[in-house]
Amino acid sequence: MNEEFDVLIVGAGPAGSFAAERLALGGARVALFDGRPEGEPKACGGGVTAKALKAWPHLLDAVGRTVRELELYSPSGQRLHLKLDEPFAIYSRIAFDSYLRDRAQAAGAEVVSQKISARAISRTANGWSVQDASGATWSTKFLVAADGANSGIAKKLAGPLAAADMEVAFGYRAPLPEKAEAPTVVAFLPRWVGYAWAFPRLDHISFGIATTQEDFDHKALDELMWQFMVGYYQQRENIKAKMWSNVDTDAARAIEKNLRATAERYAARIPGLADKTWDKRRASGENWALLGDAAGFADPVTGEGIYYALRSAELFAAAFLEERPEEYEARWRKDFGGELRRASQMRRRFYGNFWGAPFTERMIEFARGHRGIKKVLGDLVAGEQGYVDLKRKLARKVLRPI
Numbered sequence: 001m002n003e004e005f006d007v008l009i010v011g012a013g014p015a016g017s018f019a020a021e022r023l024a025l026g027g028a029r030v031a032l033f034d035g036r037p038e039g040e041p042k043a044c045g046g047g048v049t050a051k052a053l054k055a056w057p058h059l060l061d062a063v064g065r066t067v068r069e070l071e072l073y074s075p076s077g078q079r080l081h082l083k084l085d086e087p088f089a090i091y092s093r094i095a096f097d098s099y100l101r102d103r104a105q106a107a108g109a110e111v112v113s114q115k116i117s118a119r120a121i122s123r124t125a126n127g128w129s130v131q132d133a134s135g136a137t138w139s140t141k142f143l144v145a146a147d148g149a150n151s152g153i154a155k156k157l158a159g160p161l162a163a164a165d166m167e168v169a170f171g172y173r174a175p176l177p178e179k180a181e182a183p184t185v186v187a188f189l190p191r192w193v194g195y196a197w198a199f200p201r202l203d204h205i206s207f208g209i210a211t212t213q214e215d216f217d218h219k220a221l222d223e224l225m226w227q228f229m230v231g232y233y234q235q236r237e238n239i240k241a242k243m244w245s246n247v248d249t250d251a252a253r254a255i256e257k258n259l260r261a262t263a264e265r266y267a268a269r270i271p272g273l274a275d276k277t278w279d280k281r282r283a284s285g286e287n288w289a290l291l292g293d294a295a296g297f298a299d300p301v302t303g304e305g306i307y308y309a310l311r312s313a314e315l316f317a318a319a320f321l322e323e324r325p326e327e328y329e330a331r332w333r334k335d336f337g338g339e340l341r342r343a344s345q346m347r348r349r350f351y352g353n354f355w356g357a358p359f360t361e362r363m364i365e366f367a368r369g370h371r372g373i374k375k376v377l378g379d380l381v382a383g384e385q386g387y388v389d390l391k392r393k394l395a396r397k398v399l400r401p402i
């Protein structure tokens with residue numbers, strides 16, 4: 001073989017598949033590689049914000065669940081029920097990723113189930129030569145790395161990221177409660193940066209905690225995760241459990257025992273670039289570009305990365321098809337780079353104090369008694385409210401009558 005491709009993309013997650021689809025539809029010859037074993041899901045909550053669903057309404061055709069109500073908990077366990085004006089969606093990543101990959105293939109991209117090692121990539125006079133795990137060699141003019149948060153290709157092309165540029169998320173996939181509805185929950189952690197979630201999907205619940213890699217203490221956070229999960233099922237069984245403290249009865253212990261026998265653990269990293277890294281780090285160079293997590297594009301406050309994976313794919317594909325791939329760098333910076341950089345600056349403050357208590361505690365406390373603040377929170381969940389003016393907006397609402 002030695003077929004020449006215009007673009008070879010490593011990684012068929014949301015970023016790689018969406019870029020492949022756009023490029024192929026625009027007439028480029030595209031090869032899309034992924035080494036994930038069939039049926040193995042990418043560790044992810046699978047939450048896709050209203051902002052993303054509005055930008056790409058076809059995502060609603062992927063099999064998932066639409067979420068119209070959300071339970072939010074403060075670090076002390078105060079509860080806030082939010083009815084969302086703009087629903088978001090929760091997908092199983094197997095369903096979401098195959099949906100996007102099938103669209104790329106239907107658009108004309110050649111999809112190859114092979115892993116590509118960074119060591120097997122070398123420059124040629126016309127671009128790149130790439131050897132896949134089976135030993136076959138592929139030639140391409142342009143190389144795109146969309147191989148996720150642990151991207152070996154990004155490390156080779158743009159350099160490694162420090163621990164301070166990473167977040168960690170871990171959790172469990174567990175069965176849906178048998179007798180009760182399964183609410184969607186986000187709970188801000190007591191004493192830690194980050195939050196826990198319960199995202200029910202069609203056939204299971206994804207539980208997880210996202211926090212910073214620097215502060216990660218596995219034992220303490222795993223205990224917190226179990227308190228959260230057991231509390232969640234106890235509440236479904238009408239046991240009066242609080243969010244961060246379980247009830248100790250026979251029925252409660254049976255719930256935990258059952259959960260320990262069925263829950264499957266997962267863990268993975270999410271990029272959460274530090275403020276200064278945004279200025280230094282490049283996501284493109286001569287005949288190469290990085291997309292999505294491989295480029296570090298996730299919200300450092302929430303760990304949300306699917307929107308940025310899709311948006312970076314869209315921006316790159318447009319620049320490439322206009323024969324100006326070098327403009328991708330300036331375009332992502334202008335489009336969402338500033339917003340993510342500001343989110344990095346806000347991370348400590350978001351999880352810091354505000355009027356004598358954790359900001360997240362105050363936010364939920366105020367929202368419980370104030371429609372305007374509830375609305376701001378709804379917009380935050382929808383992906384429509386930035387962090388920069390969040391505190392100012394909340395403070396203004398608090399001081400203003402309902």
Ligand SMILES: Cc1cc2nc3c(=O)[nH]c(=O)nc-3n(C[C@H](O)[C@H](O)[C@H](O)COP(=O)(O)OP(=O)(O)OC[C@H]3O[C@@H](n4cnc5c(N)ncnc54)[C@H](O)[C@@H]3O)c2cc1C
Pocket residue numbers: 010011012013014015016033034035036042043044045046047048114115116117118146147148149169170208267268269270291292293294297298303304305306307309
């Ligand atoms: C636990 C957890 C929960 C999360 N929850 C959410 C959430 O609810 N909402 C949200 O928006 N974001 C969430 N994120 C972040 C989100 O998962 C990522 O931002 C998003 O998946 C990035 O998409 P991507 O296409 O860039 O990379 P990925 O989705 O990671 O896709 C990369 C692809 O590359 C493939 N690959 C990797 N290496 C190679 C190789 N060497 N050769 C070939 N193929 C390779 C992988 O198999 C994978 O399919 C979460 C992350 C974690 C870890």
